[in-house]
Amino acid sequence: MKALIHTAPLKLEYRDVPDPLFGDDEVLVRVKAVAICGSDVHGYTGSTGRRIPPIIMGHEAGGIVEAIGRNVQNAAAGDRITFDSTVFCNQCPACRQGRVNLCANRKVLGVSTPAFHRDGAMAEYVVVPWWIIYRLPDAVSFEEAALIEPASVGLHAARITPVDVNDVVAVVGAGQIGLFAMQGARVKGAGKIVVLDVKEERLALARKLGADLTINPTSTDVTAEMQRVIGRPEADAVLEAVGTETTVTLALSLTKQGGDATLIGNVTPRIQVSLQDIVLRELTIRGSCAVAGEYRAALDLIASGRIQAKPMISRVMPLSKGQEAFDALHRGEPGLMKIVLQP
Ligand SMILES: [Zn+2]
Ligand SMILES: [Zn+2]
Numbered sequence: 001m002k003a004l005i006h007t008a009p010l011k012l013e014y015r016d017v018p019d020p021l022f023g024d025d026e027v028l029v030r031v032k033a034v035a036i037c038g039s040d041v042h043g044y045t046g047s048t049g050r051r052i053p054p055i056i057m058g059h060e061a062g063g064i065v066e067a068i069g070r071n072v073q074n075a076a077a078g079d080r081i082t083f084d085s086t087v088f089c090n091q092c093p094a095c096r097q098g099r100v101n102l103c104a105n106r107k108v109l110g111v112s113t114p115a116f117h118r119d120g121a122m123a124e125y126v127v128v129p130w131w132i133i134y135r136l137p138d139a140v141s142f143e144e145a146a147l148i149e150p151a152s153v154g155l156h157a158a159r160i161t162p163v164d165v166n167d168v169v170a171v172v173g174a175g176q177i178g179l180f181a182m183q184g185a186r187v188k189g190a191g192k193i194v195v196l197d198v199k200e201e202r203l204a205l206a207r208k209l210g211a212d213l214t215i216n217p218t219s220t221d222v223t224a225e226m227q228r229v230i231g232r233p234e235a236d237a238v239l240e241a242v243g244t245e246t247t248v249t250l251a252l253s254l255t256k257q258g259g260d261a262t263l264i265g266n267v268t269p270r271i272q273v274s275l276q277d278i279v280l281r282e283l284t285i286r287g288s289c290a291v292a293g294e295y296r297a298a299l300d301l302i303a304s305g306r307i308q309a310k311p312m313i314s315r316v317m318p319l320s321k322g323q324e325a326f327d328a329l330h331r332g333e334p335g336l337m338k339i340v341l342q343p
Contacts, residue, residue, distance in 0.1 A: 002014065002016060002319070002343065003016075003122065003123035004056065004057070004319050004320075004322040004341070005017065005053075006044050006051055006053050006056070006057055008046075009044070009045060009046030009053075010045060010327075010330070012044065012322050012326060014319065014320045014323075019125060020123075020125055021127070024072075025069055025071045025129050025130055025131075026068075026069045026072070026127050027065055027067075027068050027069070027072055027075050027081075027129070027130055027133055028065070028066045028067040028068070028127055029061075029063040029064065029065060029066060029083070029121075029125065029126050029127070029133075030065075030066045030124065030125055031061050031063040031125065032062055032063045032142035033142040033145065033316075033340050033341070033342055034120075034121040034146055034340070034343070035060040035061070035147055035150075035339070035341070036326065036329060036339045036340075036341065037059065037060055038176075040057045040110070040326070041326060041329045043057065043111075044057070044330075045330070049113060050112070051110075052113065055112040055117065055120075056119040056121075056122050057111075058110040058122035058123070058341075059109040059111070059121065059149065060121075060146050060147065061082065061121035062080070062081070062136060062140075062141075062143070062144075062145025063082075063121070064078060064079065064080055064081070065077050065078060065133075072130040074131075075130060075135075080135065080142070080145075081133045081134060081135055081145075082133070082136060082148045082299070083109075083128045083132045084100070084132035084133075084149075085109055085290070085291070086101060087106065087108070087128065087129060088100040088103035088131075089103055089104070090131050098292060098293060099292055100291075101289050101290040102289065102292075122319060122322065122341065122343075123343060134148075134299060137299055137300065138303075139302075140302055143316060144302055144309045144310060147176070147312060147313065147340075148295060148298050148299060148302070148309075150176045150180055150338075151180045151307060152291040152294040152298040153181075153264070153288075153290060153291055154176075154178070154179070154184050154264075155181070155183075155187075155291075155294045155297060155301070156288055156290065156291050157177075157184065157239055157241075158181050158183075158188055158239065159294060160286065161237050161288075163185050163188040164236070165189040165191070166189065166190075167189070167191060167237060168190070168191065168193075168194065168237075169185040169190040169194070169235055169237050169238070170194040170196065170235035170237075170238045170255075171185070171206075171211075171238075171241065172196050172197075172238065172240045172241060173196070173240065173247060173265060174199070174214075175197075175241060175337075176312050176338060177264055178197075178239065178241035178242075179202075179206060179209055179312065180309075181264065182195055182209065182210070182211060183209060185237070187301060187306055192213070192230045193210065193211050193212050193213075194211070194213045194214070194215065194226060194230070194235060194254075195214045195215075196215050196216070196217050197214070197216065198216055198218050200216065201334065201335050202337075203215075203216060205311060205312070209308055209311060212230065213225070213226070213229045213230060217250060222250070223254070226254075234257075235256060236256055237255070238260070239251075239262050240261060240262065240265055241264045241265050243264070243267040243268060244271065245271035245273075247265065248263065249271075251263075252278065253277065257283075258282050258283070259284070260285075261283055261284070261286075262288050263285065263286070263288065264287075264288045314335065314338055314339060315339045316341075316342060317339060317341055318341065318342055319341045319342060321341075322341055325341060
């Protein structure tokens with residue numbers, strides 16, 4: 001098969017490799033669309049230690065079942081499917097509680113670390129265990145399926161955050177996760193949604209996807225603007241989808257007394273925050289990691305149009321142009337959100 005192989009820092013090679021073998025519990029998938037994740041772009045620079053070459057990256061994809069192992073009962077050749085980016089073990093205590101995102105033995109597709117290597121979907125075929133696949137509704141395209149993973153990450157964050165009908169929700173960071181978390185908050189009944197980002201083009205996309213108010217905190221006084229437009233300077237719940245000291249501090253400052261802040265981003269490993277802002281205002285802060293079974297809901301919400309994925313796809317390119325696509329994302333070309341590759 002043809003595959004896009006990450007061979008050295010900043011280098012990708014599109015070439016022939018042996019077809020992957022699959023076991024009794026596994027499904028061979030013909031990949032139709034695979035999206036490039038921010039973590040892939042970060043990873044191919046060689047700085048994260050989580051894409052040790054050679055590795056076929058890609059954990060956000062949609063495709064068609066080509067063949068199944070003898071124990072597989074939930075799929076048949078020809079099925080249109082997507083799959084979880086996390087290969088969880090389905091056996092450990094966390095998995096048995098349904099908290100598969102916290103699986104003790106989890107591996108991520110398309111990731112290689114000193115501890116594990118699992119080839120991903122930037123190839124004509126990928127192999128996944130049967131318990132991580134989900135059938136696609138007819139209304140969901142393969143390109144949209146390639147965005148199910150970030151959609152589910154955003155939906156998970158919204159799901160674990162208390163959001164009541166008509167609440168004010170603020171989202172810090174209008175990248176893809178923030179924009180999906182925002183849409184998830186709307187599904188839960190948020191009345192007013194405020195989105196904050198330093199890039200105007202992202203704020204424009206947030207408005208297109210339903211944000212009631214967008215604010216660039218570098219040029220506007222955030223609380224004054226919230227007070228002016230929605231009549232309150234703070235939000236009932238805040239979703240933080242960046243993960244730097246500046247953005248987390250902003251998120252906590254926007255959370256009302258007794259309110260909830262959910263942290264999704266973790267770009268900066270360690271930050272300083274004001275303990276008094278948290279303790280004396282009795283904030284509840286929680287972390288949100290990956291996806292714990294929200295794929296089905298994300299697929300149905302995209303199929304029904306209540307969550308939109310298509311506006312986030314900036315470009316669709318052939319897999320053979322993978323190097324070009326990665327380089328464009330690495331350069332940070334303006335207006336580029338998501339690139340989907342087609343094998
Ligand atoms: Zn990803
Ligand atoms: Zn497990």
